[in-house]
Amino acid sequence: MAPKGLFFTENHEWIKLEGDTATVGVTDHAQESLGEITFVELPIEGKELSAGDEAAVVESSKAASDVYSPAGGTVTEVNNALEDNPETINESCYEDGWIWKMTVKDKSEVEGLIDEQAYNKYVEGLE
Amino acid sequence: MTEKQYTGQFHYEVTEAEPRPSLLYQRHLRLTKRSRMANFAGYIMPLWYSTPSKEHQAVRRAAGIFDCTHMAVLEVAGPGSTEFLHAVTSNDIKKLIDGKAQYSFVFDAAGNILDDIIVYRRGDEQYMLVVNAANESKIKAYFNALQNRRVVIDTETPEKQLEHQPRIRDMKDTFAGKDCRVDIAVQGPTTNAILCRLSDDLQIREKINSLTAFRFFETELDGINCIISRTGYSGSSTGVEVFVHPEKAVKLWDALMEAGKNFGLEPCGLASRDSLRIEAGLPLYGHELNGKHDISPFEAGYGWAVKLRKRFFIGKNQIKKRKNYKMQIVRLQTVSGKGTRPVRADDAVLNSKGECIGWITSAAAVDSDGFAQAYIDKxxxxxxxxxxxxxxxxxxxxxEQGKKTSADLGDKLESETHGTIVSRSAKF
Structure with a gap:
């Protein structure tokens, strides 16, 4: 089940808003379907992103999956620990497995995304 | 129109049907989540239960059980069976004796591989064929066309047709006859011990323990009629495929799971089935055979199953032209592990000068071991x-950063990871 207070995309990214900055990662459903994650290509710090831009790539031995930015803004920090320990996403996708942090240009863009209840329902529909 | 027919090419359009749950679907749901299952050749099958690596290791160290009930099983029986199969398959079927199986190819008259199959001789003029699930409808349509004399079988004599018309039957179809079969595989070093738990009969146990490669026999396990065959797709020299009536598949699965409890038996999904066959160097139709590179059996290292000394088999005139070849399949050990981008099919293989000499055809990673097969300049x-x-x-x-989406032979590229060629195949 997806945690409360986060917003979600139908491509299985989550975004957590704290003031003007936000943290982004992939959901439990995403890590489940990928299997053992062995490689993460992180975005570049300082990169300007629009909502829907490809920002990162998460790969398991079975598939490579693009991670799209849920909102527009600038990348301020990336989770470098994932380069050596990409499986952290499997183990803790909503906490230690975050992928990047960004400033958010327009908060309403994030608030317009689906909440955890709608996302849980959406995932249920996929099963 | 007629000219086109004489190329001897068999055209078949696969129609995508709504995927069906496998016969063992309810068992899979108890062992894994629905989200870990996927449509494979029209069946909803598990990709993995625990993790692909754990399942791969179980098969190498103990045993794994695989739902192979999606595999097509056909019967060719009655007068003319042997002659029919001698003409339709590339290997020498006349070398088979009762209880022995043989790897073989089915070509169209143009020399295209329609499938790689295993032919089991169950008796005089009685054969069981195991066909790739993905090619099932194509092979059925082809056999049907052959029997109805609707396809050219020899491009040099287009009027030629097969004389023999044996009975051909889908053995998975319980309405098509009493003797029906689906495949459940057990692979790995503890396989014999697990099977022996399901029989008190010392003679049967002895038969299980002494069964050699590509031999099979019909018997009972836990009171269930089955065919036990020393074949499989994992590279395990002690693995078996057990062919059972579809209505008894769940019962046999349960019996094997129970018997395997003390022998490290793990249920294994499609992911480990693929990584095991890649590690063993076994080809997959569409990747190391046929497929986008139109790879021939000679290039794949399976020319031994194409008997050019036979007077005739469908496709012989065309496939013999490919006996001399420039590219071939090799098995590679690759770099793997945390933080290493996995190698994938179509990635370019380079020589020391950085020139593209071929492509990866299949790749998998198990913990820190990477396995791949590649089609490269000989x-x-x-x-x-x-x-x-x-x-x-x-x-x-x-x-956008300038990375290529495809590579051609001779392209100058920068090497980003590497592989080492190892022996063409491996047995475990």
């Missing part, structure tokens, strides 16, 4: 040779 196909690998673009961003 000149470089020496064991222990190091080859560079260039990752093709995986995303739009990588394309």
């Amino acid at each position: 000149k470089y196909a020496e064991e222990k040779k190091h080859l560079g690998i260039y990752y093709l673009a995986r995303s739009k961003r990588q394309v």
Whole structure:
């Protein structure tokens, strides 16, 4: 089940808003379907992103999956620990497995995304 | 129109049907989540239960059980069976004796591989054929066309037709006859011990323990009639495939799971089935045979199953032209592990000068071991040779950064990881 207070995309990214900055990662459903994650290509710090831009790539031995930015803004920090320990996403996708942090240009863009209840329902529909 | 027919090419359009749950679907749901299952050749099958690596290791160290009930099983029986199969398959069926199986190819008259199959001789004029699930409807349509004399079988004598018309039946179809079969595989070193738990009969146990490669026999396990065959797709020299009536498949699965409790038996999904066959160097139709590179059996290292000394088999005139070849399949050991981008099919294989000499056809990773098969220029196909690998673009961003989405022979590319050629196949 997806945690409360986060917003979600139908491509299985989550975004957590704290003031003007936000943290982004992939959901439990995403890590489940990928299997053992062995490689993460992180975005570049300082990169300007629009909502829907490809920002990162998460790969398991079975598939490579693009991670799209849920909102527009600038990348301020990336989770470098994932380069050596990409499986952290499997183990803790909503906490230690975050992928990047960004400033958010327009908060309403994030608030317009689906909440955890709608996302849980959406995932249920996929099963 | 007529001219086109004489190319001898068999055209078949696969129609996508709504995927069906496998016969063992309810058992899979108890062992894994629905989200870990996927449509494979029209069946909803598990990709993995625990993790692909754990399941792969279980097969190498103990045993794994695989739902192979999606595999097509056909019967060719009655007068003319042997002659029919002698003409339709490339290997020498007349070498088979009762209780022995044989790897073989089915070609169309143009020399295209329609499938690689295993033919089991169950008796005089009685054969069981195991066909790739993905090719099931094509092979059925082809056999049907052959029997109805609707396809050219020899491009040089287009009027020629097969004389023999044996009975052909889908053995998975319980309405098509009493003797029906689906495949459940047990692979790995503890396989014999697990099977022996299901029989008190010392003679049967002895038969299980002494069964050699590509031999099979019909017997009972836990009171269930089955055919036990020393075949499989994992490279395990002690593995078996057990062919059972579809209505008894769940019962046999349960019995094997129970018997395997003390022998490290793990249920294994499609992911480990693929990584095991890649590690063993076994080809997959569409990847190391036929497929986008139109790979011939000779290039794949399976020319031994194409008996050109036979007077006739469908496709012989065309396939014999490919006996001399420039590219071949090799098995590679690759770099793997945390933080290493996995190698994938179509990534470019490079020589020491950075020139593209071929492509990866299949790749898998199990913990820190990487396995791959590649289709490369024969000149470089020496064991222990190091080859560079260039990752093709995986995303739009990588394309924007200048990464290529495909590579041609001779392209100059920068090596990003590497592989070492190892022996063509491995037994475990």
